[in-house]
Amino acid sequence: MDERSQRRYQLRAEMFKALAHPMRIYMLDKLKNRPWCVCELAAEVGIAKSVASKHLSQLKAAGLIDDEKRGTLVEYRLVxxxxxxMAACAEGAILESRRKKLDVLEE
Amino acid sequence: MDERSQRRYQLRAEMFKALAHPMRIYMLDKLKNRPWCVCELAAEVGIAKSVASKHLSQLKAAGLIDDEKRGTLVEYRLVxxxxxxMAACAEGAILESRRKKLDVLEE
DNA sequence: CCTCTTGTTTCAAATAATGGAAACATTGCA
DNA sequence: TGCAATGTTTCCATTATTTGAAACAAGAGG
Structure with missing residues (x-):
């Protein structure tokens, strides 16, 4: 494999790794509507703020969200x-493929 | 959070987890053009067949690929x-957001 | 300056993912 | 049946991820 392809696969894997946690998906779903600060978001999803902060930093490192300091709080927004x-689309495709498999079994 | 949403986030996270490895992305990329058997694919991407088999079973469990026995070999195909x-799209979006950030820095 | 609020980082423990080697199962064929 | 080829599973060692608690940093406001 050439080096360029390797970098591309690595980049994509890192992006998917950032998405590979139910809590991070949940947080992204909240960020879909408006920006949230860490404290508010942690309370909303029911986890400690240190954990929320770490999840958010992973999403930011992957380039999926961005942050902005406003006084003492930090607002995160979806980028x-x-x-x-994409997640909804893929979920649909997967569920459909499962359904087709069940249809085949019933024939 | 209601139970239905929780299941949806879990399902999506599992799908992304299956995609969260460069080798699995690489293998999916190979499967894009035609079906491959485990042995052939393992040789192509340069890993042991037991490892390849495990990666493929993860992709299958996530509903991304499917398999079919043909004699002694097992053909995997993209579903x-x-x-x-989606991966290419997201990669583009992320790279663009990084580029924009650089532009802001340069202003 | 002091204190409160908000976020981040560090540390340690628990859990999960990965890869390699070997054992095992299945199929095709002589 | 015996053997070769293909895949899967198991076991183990290694590495990575996740979490919670506590320490730490930075800003706002009295």
């Missing part, structure tokens, strides 16, 4: 909003 | 082909 539509 | 377009 790559297409990832959520 | 949810949209995930690759």
């Amino acid at each position: 790559a909003s297409c990832v959520l539509e | 949810a082909s949209c995930v690759l377009e």
Whole structure:
């Protein structure tokens, strides 16, 4: 494999790794509508703020969200909003493929 | 959070987890063009067949690929082909957001 | 300056993912 | 049946991820 392809696969894997946690998906879903600060978001999803902060930093490192300091709080906002539509699309495709498999079994 | 949403986030996270490895992305990329058997694919991507088999079973469990026995070999084929377009799309969005950030810094 | 609020980082423990080697199962064929 | 080829599973060692608690940092406001 050439080096360029290797970098591309690595980049994509890192992006998917950032998405590979139910809590991070949940947080992205909240960020879809408006920006949230860490404290508020942690309370909303029911986890400690240190844990929320770490999840958010992973999403930011992957380039999926961005942050902005406003006084003592930090507002996070969605950057790559297409990832959520993407998730819904892929989920649909997978569920359909499962359904087809069940249909085949019933024939 | 209601139970239905929780299941949806879990399902999506599992799908992304299956995609969260460069080798699995690489293998999916190979499967884009035609079906491959484990042995052939393992040799192509340069890993042991037991490892390849385990990666493929993860992709299958996530509903991204499917398999079919043909004699002594097992052919794997892509099911949810949209995930690759999706990966390219998201990669583009992320790279663009990084580029924009650089532009802001340069202003 | 002091204190409160908000976020981040560090540390340690628990859990999960990965890869390699070997054992095992299945199929095709002589 | 015996053997070769293909895949899967198991076991183990290694590495990575996740979490909670506590320490730490930075800003707002008295």
